[in-house]
Amino acid sequence: MTPAPRHWEADVLLRDGRTAHIRPIQPEDRELLVEFYSRVSDQSKYYRFFSPMPELSERDLDRFTKVDHRDRVAMILTVAGQMIAVGRYDTIRPGYAEVAFLVEDAHQGRGIGQLLLEHLAQAGRERGVEEFVAEVLPDNQAMIHTFKDAGYQVKSAFEDGVMELVFRIDPTETAIGVMEQREHRAEYASIERFFSPKSVAIIGASRRQDTIGRALVRHLVLGNFTGRIHVVNPSADSVSGMPAWKSVGEIPGDVDVAIVAVPAESVQDVVLDCAAKGVHGLVVISSGFAETGEEGRMRQRRLVGLSRSYGLRLIGPNALGIINTDPDVQLNASLSSVMPPRGRAGFFCQSGALGSAILEKVQNRGLGLTTFVSAGNRADVSGNDLLQYWEEDDATEVVLLYLESIGNPRKFSRIARRVSRRKPIVAVRSGRSSQGVPMGHAVRKISAPGEAVDAMFRQAGIIQVESLEEMFDVAQLLAHQPLPRGRRVAIVGNSDALGLLAADAANSVGLVVNRQEALGADATAEDFEDALDAAIDDPEVDAVVAIFIPPLNVAGAREDVANVLAAVGEQSDKPIVSTFLGTEGVPELLRVPDVAGSSAGRGSVPSYPAVEAAVRALAHVVEYAVWVRVPQATVVEPGVNDLDAARHLVNEVLMRHPEGRDLDYGEQNRLLAAYGIDLWDTYAVASLDEAATAGEALGWDVVLKATADHLRDRPDLAHVWRNIDTPEEMADAWTSLNTLITEPDRAGFVVQRNAPPGVPVTIATMEDPLFGPVLSFGIGGPLTELLGDRSFRIPPLADHDAQDMVREIKASPLLFGYRGSEIVDVAEIERLVRQVAQLQHDLPQVRALQLPLVLAGAEGATVLGASVRVEPVKDPRSDWFVRRLSTMPGDTMPD
DSSP: OOOOOGGGOEEEEOTTSOEEEEEEOOGGGHHHHHHHHHHSOHHHHHHHHSSOOOSOOHHHHHHHHOOOSSSEEEEEEEETTEEEEEEEEEEEETTEEEEEEEEOGGGTTSSHHHHHHHHHHHHHHHTTOOEEEEEEOTTOHHHHHHHHTTSSOOEEEEETTEEEEEEEOOOOHHHHHHHHHHHHHHHHHHHHHHHSOSEEEEETOOSSTTSHHHHHHHHHHHTTOSSEEEEEOTTOSEETTEEEESSGGGSSSOOOEEEEOSOGGGHHHHHHHHHHHTOOEEEEOOOOSGGGOHHHHHHHHHHHHHHHHTTOEEEOSSOOEEEEOOTTTOEEEESOSOOOOEEEEEEEESOHHHHHHHHHHHHHHTOOEEEEEEOTTOSSSOHHHHHHHHHHOTTOOEEEEEESOOSOHHHHHHHHHHHHTTSOEEEEETTTTTOOOOTTOOOOOOOSOHHHHHHHHHHTTOEEESSHHHHHHHHHHHHHSOOOSSSEEEEEESOHHHHHHHHHHHHHTTOEEEEEEEOOTTOOHHHHHHHHHHHHHOTTOSEEEEEEOOOTTOTTHHHHHHHHHHHHHHHOSSOEEEEETTOOBOOGGGOOOOTTOOSSOTTOOOBOSSHHHHHHHHHHHHHHHHHHHSOOOBOOOTTTOOHHHHHHHHHHHHHHOTTOEEOOHHHHHHHHHTTTOOBOOOEEOSSHHHHHHHHHHTTSOEEEEEOOHHHHTOTTSOOEEEEEOSHHHHHHHHHHHHHHSSSGGGSOEEEEEOOOOOEEEEEEEEEETTTEEEEEEEESSHHHHHHTOOEEEOSSOBTTHHHHHHHHSTTGGGGBTGGGOOBOOHHHHHHHHHHHHHHHHHOTTEEEEEEEEEEEETTEEEEOOOEEEEOOOSSOOSSOSSOOOOOOTTSSSOO
């Protein structure tokens, strides 16, 4: 029997935000299947088998549990070790399979059939199945909708009282969109339950003053939590004046969220108690997990597996906690005594130590938060989950992320691209230069360069900043001021020196100073008002930088100018940043009251202690505003790509070479041709006779060159002989190159026709274990490598990404007529970039692809060479065509 692939097993999230486990069925599941079938209603059995079938016979049990995982595939869904659903397909003929499901009645309506269909369809695609057929009774409307709502093109027929539904299972854009919408709803639901609990249990609450459990109780009470607080301590009768329960199970009524602060070795027992009680989620403050070493990693892996197997979501372990400042909730379930003011930003971080400092900084700046999560080791709930929640949370207008690691960057990029269209995301990423992560964070190694990660952030519209200070600088501008419409700024101030500094800073970050008002040291509030009004009314101005230093001889100027700034800021449709008295944050004098109860309302003018900080923050926001206004649709060349032919070629090679190998010239040519890329005719030659024959076949006017990597990277070695027109000239070229090149037998000589002149460029992709496909572009030659002058993107590309890649390298003027040279066909280069990106996106088996020399000329581009490595996919990309929760490396699914 063919073993089932490991990646077919996964933890999944159901529609209501609870978890379950999906895996291929095994012969050992007979008893589970019998117990499951006994709980299914007679009507559900009839819908499945079209006849009364009260029990499964021994023959049925054998047929349903013994499958080959190829032509007959079955998946089961389990919660708390019990089977709650089963789905299967049976191949009828090559490429065509019948699919069916059975879901326990108590769990119907939780989106289980849709999940099973997704996973069976992906398994079918991997096994060569192209179409599913399902036979359904007409009154089984729930099952009919399961198929029709999946995003596939379903054809239906009616015969003998049975509906037959037939559909192709290609991962179409519509089907993927449906899957992503369901993923979004489920992940939002799972996080929303954490932030709006009606009751919270603190497990590990203590009567001793200096304990974590006692601090958690105190912070919940002093934060004025509007729900019920329960304390659990088996050794005490009361804690902080509240009755203490021996276990969670003894608590009367429901418990939505449990805050866990017990020793690490006791946390698993708490999980079982909470599961039996029906708790939705756990916030594990306890340390002693992956951050402590291998033993802790194993303990953390068991904790996550146990929690998910019982349907619970988990924040932590080693977490600081969670906060919701909503007046209807007032939840401070954290170790921080600081309850930040109500604001417009949601904050996610991983480090508990930094979390406390962050909350104090937020309070000092008057920024305010809607919600806060410090996820510690981020074993389950991650920044991706919080992005799904904040996208729907109307109170959150700005998202702030402090990231020490990214477990699933492809999913992060996909979600962030969507969220950024509506709400700005500001992120600090630690370890950018070292690519290192804290010990407790279990993620796969990144082989892609750091510049590729930065490119992914830019593609997703994320405002990436260098420090927490800069994050708050940008956040307070986004939270309180409108987005600018362009890069043009006006500088208004009463300090000539600071005005010049502001202008220099603006020019250095790509802003254009279109207006500068130097009001003088004795300027009055009325002077400021007139100058600010004129700047805002100026159609050539998109944003204003206001500078105020109090004059020594004018009493009351501070309050008067503040009133002017606040009034103008409240009414302006253009953003205003200020250096007001050198203060930081949103000073009380510049705040506009907010009817929603936030610490500072829309129109409040943020202040920065230095004009350079104000201008940098404004520049970040300008770049985001530009990104928002650029269409983000992805582009695939119409009528060019032949994905079926490319897949057939790759699969054909891997069938003969299961370990993978480099493609030869003919295979490279076929693969690239499937994506509209013409590879220049090339003849590999090992002798003078072969070289002369190749020259004759090409009609002469050819080149002889060495292509081995160790020569390609050595500009000091002469390894190309051009303009060869006769056998005699070929003999001269062969003799000369064999004399000049050390070890000529390793030179990899080839003969090609002379190519039209042009600028050499390189296009390359690789398949990163964590990021999936990574694309790079640059001018050819050693200087590009020496200076690192390459641009990067993560496919799939938006329509403008190829244009940006070509233009953002420092050597790009060479393509646009530098020093009077000919302007090359940039549109063709952009097309090649898009096509290579699409190929790598479509085919994860392509581990590396390089076009090392493309000559870009005035009338097209010539692809002179290629190298392609194909290998089997041992693990699917982290963002595949099915919904699944991430796991730690070493488990059955990719992180």
